[in-house]
Amino acid sequence: xxxxxxxxxxxxxxxxxxxxxxxxCTRKISSAQTRCxxxxxxxxxxxxxxxxxxxxxxxxxxxxxxxxxRGEALYRAHDPFQSIYAxxxxxxxxxxxxxxxxxxxxxxxxxxxxxxxxxxCAERHSSDAIALEDSSxxxxxxxxxxSMCADSKQLQQQMLRTxxxxxxxxxxxMMLLGxxxxxxxxxxxxxxxxxxxxxxxxxAAEFNLRMTREEMGNYLGMKLETVSRMFSKLQRDGLVExxxxxxxxxxxxxxxxx
Amino acid sequence: xxxxxxxxxxxxxxxxxxxxxxxxCTRKISSAQTRCxxxxxxxxxxxxxxxxxxxxxxxxxxxxxxxxxRGEALYRAHDPFQSIYAxxxxxxxxxxxxxxxxxxxxxxxxxxxxxxxxxxCAERHSSDAIALEDSSxxxxxxxxxxSMCADSKQLQQQMLRTxxxxxxxxxxxMMLLGxxxxxxxxxxxxxxxxxxxxxxxxxAAEFNLRMTREEMGNYLGMKLETVSRMFSKLQRDGLVExxxxxxxxxxxxxxxxx
DNA sequence: CGCAAGGTTGACTAGTCTCAATCCTTGTGG
DNA sequence: CCACAAGGATTGAGACTAGTCAACCTTGCG
Numbered sequence: 001x002x003x004x005x006x007x008x009x010x011x012x013x014x015x016x017x018x019x020x021x022x023x024x025c026t027r028k029i030s031s032a033q034t035r036c037x038x039x040x041x042x043x044x045x046x047x048x049x050x051x052x053x054x055x056x057x058x059x060x061x062x063x064x065x066x067x068x069x070r071g072e073a074l075y076r077a078h079d080p081f082q083s084i085y086a087x088x089x090x091x092x093x094x095x096x097x098x099x100x101x102x103x104x105x106x107x108x109x110x111x112x113x114x115x116x117x118x119x120x121c122a123e124r125h126s127s128d129a130i131a132l133e134d135s136s137x138x139x140x141x142x143x144x145x146x147s148m149c150a151d152s153k154q155l156q157q158q159m160l161r162t163x164x165x166x167x168x169x170x171x172x173x174m175m176l177l178g179x180x181x182x183x184x185x186x187x188x189x190x191x192x193x194x195x196x197x198x199x200x201x202x203x204a205a206e207f208n209l210r211m212t213r214e215e216m217g218n219y220l221g222m223k224l225e226t227v228s229r230m231f232s233k234l235q236r237d238g239l240v241e242x243x244x245x246x247x248x249x250x251x252x253x254x255x256x257x258x
Numbered sequence: 259x260x261x262x263x264x265x266x267x268x269x270x271x272x273x274x275x276x277x278x279x280x281x282x283c284t285r286k287i288s289s290a291q292t293r294c295x296x297x298x299x300x301x302x303x304x305x306x307x308x309x310x311x312x313x314x315x316x317x318x319x320x321x322x323x324x325x326x327x328r329g330e331a332l333y334r335a336h337d338p339f340q341s342i343y344a345x346x347x348x349x350x351x352x353x354x355x356x357x358x359x360x361x362x363x364x365x366x367x368x369x370x371x372x373x374x375x376x377x378x379c380a381e382r383h384s385s386d387a388i389a390l391e392d393s394s395x396x397x398x399x400x401x402x403x404x405s406m407c408a409d410s411k412q413l414q415q416q417m418l419r420t421x422x423x424x425x426x427x428x429x430x431x432m433m434l435l436g437x438x439x440x441x442x443x444x445x446x447x448x449x450x451x452x453x454x455x456x457x458x459x460x461x462a463a464e465f466n467l468r469m470t471r472e473e474m475g476n477y478l479g480m481k482l483e484t485v486s487r488m489f490s491k492l493q494r495d496g497l498v499e500x501x502x503x504x505x506x507x508x509x510x511x512x513x514x515x516x
Numbered sequence: 517c518g519c520a521a522g523g524t525t526g527a528c529t530a531g532t533c534t535c536a537a538t539c540c541t542t543g544t545g546g
Numbered sequence: 547c548c549a550c551a552a553g554g555a556t557t558g559a560g561a562c563t564a565g566t567c568a569a570c571c572t573t574g575c576g
Contacts, residue, residue, distance in 0.1 A: 096433050104433040118429065120422035127429060146415065153408055160404075163421035164378030170428035171376065171385060175354050175362040177435035178479035182532070213555065221436035223533060228556055244541070244555075440564065471523065481565060486524055502523075502573075 035059050036138075041112040045086040045138075047158035054152050061144045062086075067136045074115075074129040074137060081119030083139045087111050090135020091210045094118075094127045095218065105219035107169070108132070108211065110196055117163055132210040177221045185220040186230040187258040190240065194249055206248045234258075293317050294396075299370040303344040303396075305416035312410050319402045320344075325394045332373075332387040332395060339377030341397045345369050348393020349468045352376075352385045353476065363477035365427070366390070366469060368454055375421055390468040435479045443478040444488040445516040448498065452507055464506040492516075 036046050036059050050058060065088055068074050074085060092109045106127060109115045119125040149156040176185055198204035213224040234240045239255050241248040294304050294317050323346055326332050350367045364385060367373045377383040407414040434443055456462035471482040492498045497513050499506040
């Protein structure tokens with residue numbers, strides 16, 4: 001069931017009484033289980049080419065985690081850049097804002113994905129990172145990573161690849177924004193999310209969207225009403241079933257062919 | 259098609275007579291002046307923090323240049339990734355293509371700028387790089403760069419920064435594609451080019467566009483007719499003067515305020 | 517000189533946005 | 547436990563932006 005899954009990821013949720021348990025729980029996690037070597041997401045964010053020795057050293061670098069509550073910022077544009085982050089639980093959006101207030105969501109990040117690399121070039125972040133739900137991240141202090149890269153060819157390679165991957169990801173988003181119709185954008189977005197859910201061991205066919213229609217719209221370059229209409233259209237055409245934030249992908253092939 | 263592409267790789271292509279002079283000319287450049295230490299673009303593409311010794315080693319890595327004629331590909335999507343490139347003379351566009359033929363131009367690269375970083379993550383390029391005019395590049399074999407990075411903290415830092423910078427550049431393009439009107443896109447594009455021309459010591463107010471209206475459109479997410487109309491509108495409003503590929507920016511402030 | 521490629525402009529159309537009303541879900545406080 | 551408030555989602559009608567198709571113009575080059 002979807003709900004069960006949600007609870008599994010995210011030991012706490014919203015309501016007032018759980019507040020404390022969220023804090024407590026996160027602390028527990030971070031002290032109890034902060035070793036990359038035993039983390040279930042390890043293959044997702046640490047190079048699996050590291051030697052046992054390197055892994056140990058890497059573990060030491062990534063010694064702290066940080067909880068970020070829904071709607072809170074992990075970092076903001078212009079914040080001094082100190083660390084990059086791996087999503088440990090929950091999810092984030094990153095966004096850049098224009099002076100006039102228009103915002104563009106530049107990415108959604110799920111468990112195991114790395115964010116914050118935008119800060120390397122100017123030693124300041126150029127985007128905001130906001131938690132879509134109560135989440136936590138592993139903190140990887142950049143200066144330590146940098147020095148370890150000098151010693152570990154594997155890690156250096158991984159860093160460069162991760163960055164390159166972000167470049168490629170952004171190019172395909174540019175393609176989406178520059179060339180696709182609203183319907184195609186939504187279809188592409190859903191398929192992308194779907195495959196990332198599968199990679200994480202969840203159902204690719206049925207999952208919960210963590211973002212609002214407006215956030216999707218800001219990501220896909222359209223208004224929230226248009227997102228909603230496209231969902232309705234895809235549902236009418238029998239490609240998906242939606243109910244609020246729950247989504248079921250009925251016909252992935254047709255979705256890819258939109 | 260494939261054949262053409264293959265020939266494009268190879269400097270000895272098409273028609274006879276000026277072929278030779280282009281070749282000869284490039285050879286001359288590449289033997290005479292291929293040292294980064296004396297290159298006028300040095301500050302643009304090499305970290306100026308390298309020691310004399312490191313610079314010498316870097317010079318040895320970047321020992322070859324390659325001419326690319328107008329319209330030819332420096333690399334194509336799916337080509338095995340071997341090197342990154344610094345534009346030595348001329349200019350390039352990079353683009354990603356959808357199966358149905360729609361293409362999105364992901365960047366224009368001027369002298370001193372580095373391209374090819376998209377290939378690091380998958381060891382294959384994910385985009386095409388096409389020369390907008392007869393151009394030449396410095397070839398930086400990635401495996402050599404990578405090993406030198408292990409020894410030179412400065413170079414490693416520069417590599418990571420260059421990548422991060424590309425990530426940031428792409429985010430602002432996403433903002434442009436996702437949130438701006440056609441007129442704003444064109445205005446933003448012109449101002450961006452303008453400041454890059456200034457950085458290179460050219461007039462920021464008056465320069466030649468190296469790309470067609472269609473290429474601009476594919477970059478800015480609109481049709482070539484719309485680009486043309488926006489140019490006409492900006493001219494009517496007295497913000498720019500255009501005549502074919504020549505452009506003069508009359509009122510940069512108004513352009514920024516569009 | 518003539519052709520081909522690139523650029524401009526106009527008329528019409530399609531797709532997305534805007535504004536507004538209504539519905540649904542979720543969390544809160546009585 | 548229920549009622550209500552508030553934020554999020556859906557749907558419709560009309561406006562407007564950019565796309566399409568087509569004609570024509572300009573430029574560079576063989």
